Amino acid sequence: MFPNQFDYHRPTTVAEAVGVLQQNPDAKVLAGGHSLLPAMKLRLAAPSALVDLSKVEGLTGISTNGSVVIGAMTTYAELRDSAALKAALPIVPETAYHVGDPQVQAVGTLGGSLAHADPSADFTAVALALDASVKAVGADGDRTIPAEELFVDLFTTSLAPDEVLTEIHIPAATGRTGMAYEKFRHPASGYAVVGVAAVVSVGVDGTVAQARIAVTGATSKATRATAAEQALVGKPLSADSIAAAAAVANQGLELNGDHYASAEYRAHLLGVYTRRALERAAASLG
Amino acid sequence: MVAAQEAPAKLVGQPLKRREDPRLITGAGNFLDDVKLTGLCHAAVVRSPYAHARIVGIDAEAARRMPGVVAVFTGEDLAEVNPLPCAWQAGNVQNNVNTPRLLALGEVHQVGDPVAVVVAESAYLATDAAAAVEVSYEELPVVVDARKATEPGAPQLHDNAPNNVVMNWTCGKEAAEVDAALAAAPVRVNQRVVNQRLIPTAMEPRGSIGRYDEGTGEYTLWATSQAPHVHRLLTAAFVLGVPEQKIRVIAPNVGGGFGSKIFLYFDMPLVLWLSKQTGRPVKFFEDRSENYLHTTHGRDHITDIEVGAEPDGRITALKVKTWANLGAYLSTIAPGIPTTLYGRMVAGCYKIPNIHVDVTGVYTNTAMVDAYRGAGRPEAAFVIERVCDLVAAETGLDPAEVRRRNFIQPEDFPYDSGIGMLPYDSGNYELALDRAMENVGYAALRQEQAARRANGSRKLLGVGLSSYVEVCGVAPSKWIGLAGEGWGAGLWESANVRVHLTGKTVVTTGSLPHGQGHETTFAQLVADELGVPYDDIQIEHSDTQGTPFGFGSYGSRSLTVGGTAIYKSVAKVREKAKELAAHLLEAAPEDIVFENGKAFVRGTPDASKTIQDLALAAHVAYDLPPGMEPTLEATTFYDPPNCTFPFGTHVCVVEVDRDTGEIDLLRYVAVDDVGNVINPLIVDGQVHGGIAQGLAQALYEGAVYDDSGELITGTMNDYAIPRARMVPTYELDRTVTPSPVNPMGAKGAGEAGTIASTPAVANAVIDALAHLGVRHLDMPLTPEKLWRAMAPKTG
Structure with a gap:
């Protein structure tokens, strides 16, 4: 309930934030705080300092001009309610609605979630399925990290300790693209026991040109279900091809088990949830 | 003094919003952590x-x-x-x-x-x-499971408790007699059921x-x-x-307690x-x-059930053996819960001629277990309501029919269930069942269930019934006390009602709220009985300095026991007011009528003295009848003659996903009979919260220890409690069978929802899988458990 002692910094620019991080190797960046602060109160995390990004200019906002750019400090509630995103990338507001509860949605941020890399978070899978990348700013300037390279392991990313995740970039969808996120919600935490994000593009010939399917909750980090993706590409998006993809959704994945849901059950759920996500993605093609 | 010109509308029965809520929900209330010294x-x-x-x-x-x-x-x-x-x-x-x-x-x-x-x-x-x-x-070495703890060679917690046994307790007929009745029964079912451990999780x-x-x-x-x-x-x-x-x-x-x-x-x-x-x-x-x-946990029973019945569904014998996990030490009232409040209630609403209950209380290396919302009665209701469904499955009868054929009938009250509980006060169990079945559309649901099963639907429909009776207002000191049920004190309640000189009325009560709205309910009662304006009534509680002794708020006893003490104090105040009015109106006390806060000579209501007039006269005291003491107040210490026995039937309708075991709660219909109701809004709130707590136990809530004694559901990230998005719309209804035990005819409403809902939901889920050969599953009924139960049997 009472965290260890820590210093608190509230910079107003990204450069200032990076500077504080460089001087405090054990500092942590504070975004919405919904994961970090409980961990500190349980004394599972004891950063020497917090670098609060809430007053840093330019870290919020949604731009849907061509590719989509979302500021790291944009809250789930803003994503959930964005008319522009509902039109351009409906999977994003839909997923935001399923994160936690309204209180979490009001304060939790997209950048915070991706930088925390909780293995059961929702947006990690969505970022993979959307082929998103993040902009990270450090002492030597900025770099772009594809989501695939961002998530390294359980609560571990490829961000350097003195880097700040500032933006999320999502390429514009090409052709007819359908997308959906399906989640089996843990009754206590609200996190995904199994979550499947599917983004499928169909070419002019009616077959799947590109399929990106990512899973969360079932593995130590959000991961693409490549076998399921391959089962779709070049096929018409039909009940048969969806069933074939669902059948191999857990292939090559090492699955978690816990007292609530065994690895065997998660493997089964992955198939069902992949099917459901693909069915809704197909329906959203129009 | 300005007298009210018209008879005020009666407040009892009105759904008044709780007067305490504005302070409690706007941060103006002082909770423990707000106390600054x-x-x-x-x-x-x-x-x-x-x-x-x-x-x-x-x-x-x-x-x-x-x-x-x-x-x-x-x-x-x-x-x-x-x-x-x-x-x-x-x-x-x-x-x-x-x-x-x-x-x-x-x-x-x-x-x-x-x-x-x-x-x-x-x-x-x-x-x-x-x-x-x-x-x-x-x-x-560590042991966390109650049955394992009693086995030879198990780790021992305390020197004075061999095999970790706290006590062995029985009730009902001798085991041999019930064994004989079981042996003679044409229909037999044996089942082990687990009532898993819960963590009360009060908001504060x-x-x-x-x-x-x-x-x-x-x-x-x-x-x-x-x-x-x-x-x-x-x-x-x-x-x-x-x-x-x-x-x-x-x-x-x-901020809530649920017993803890x-x-x-x-x-x-x-x-x-x-x-x-x-x-x-x-x-x-x-x-x-x-x-x-x-902080204490609740439930945690392992129970072996043996039941015998006739082919027509009549239950003839019930034998129950329960291991009650009481944790590492005994909490304040722990042994009383699985004995008096559980063992003596396993008959439920049914006439069962042969019952034997055997309870072993057990120490384990876990948190102490004590009363938790319902305290023993939810465990008893779960046993007997599962028994009804097991007998239905075995005989091929509809679960409603099994209940109907075993119900205690309205003319049987007061009814002695034969296992040492006080006589059930009043009831009409079949009426509540009929109403619930009508409200839910039972026959149509069974038809739809049959149709879905016939057409191979992936959404399995289940309907679950729970007809419950519970014991509330636990009190009669002579019964519950040391020589009888082992409680080391009485369980009476007390209240003082004082009409101040200004007519403002203060009730001090030994009962106290931790979220139930006592200040509203008690004020409604006093307003009607004394005829003072509702806003003039203050309910004081929760401080040993200034309130008379009370044994506390639990077991749905505040209204039936504490409320009766208030009711009787008001009656005493009224009597004194009448005597004083007789003196002032120069009439005989027996000619005085007291109505709506006014005393007058029978037939001449225009020449009246209001309760406020009389309070003033009683306090200034310069014109009192000979021998009358100044002031207008009375205290009552009330020890009721019996407990009260609320009852009802809940029906839950669920849909189980054949592919994943996920459960949707489609309908929840409740018909409760809590006797006469003072504030229906508060009663509905109690029922809502109770149902939520009970359905959570059926579906997802449960404390889990690993073999090393670590609580692996130690945070709210792992321990599931019901959230708003996880509960259905409740369809509530009531029948009213007044209790003869207290003058208000109230039975108590704090626990009914919790007691009824767990078996209703569990029965519904198991019913959804019945055609696959499933007879029983232990709670919580997680999707994985259902998925495994539905898996094609191999080998």
């Missing part, structure tokens, strides 16, 4: 990380030297202080009692056992210093603040308490050895002791993790 110190507890271990040594020197640390104490420092008492032991049997010390001495028996306490200038500093106290342990955790006044030698304890008078008594006379009048206990606004705040906990006497030692007021306030680890 000059010089307040904060206590942090060093807790055992092991479920069973010998304390080898404690090094607190580093902690003592840390900044802001006032003092550090260990169990050795409190060796002369008594352990906590166990106030309710199982009646008429040997109880092998072991209760917690304020700080463990020598051994710890559960994860979270307090071994040392740090007092510091702030909660942060206290927490830092507690982490610096070094305790070395020698680990001992527990805490206490102690202040010792050196000048007067008096102690004040602020505590999150459902029973301040009892806490004073136990702390003074049983633990600290301080004269009772030297301790004052105040319960500020209490009935009991005396280590921190209550500890903060008083610490305050005396340090000369500073000391606060302890547990965090949620400590609450989950160490």
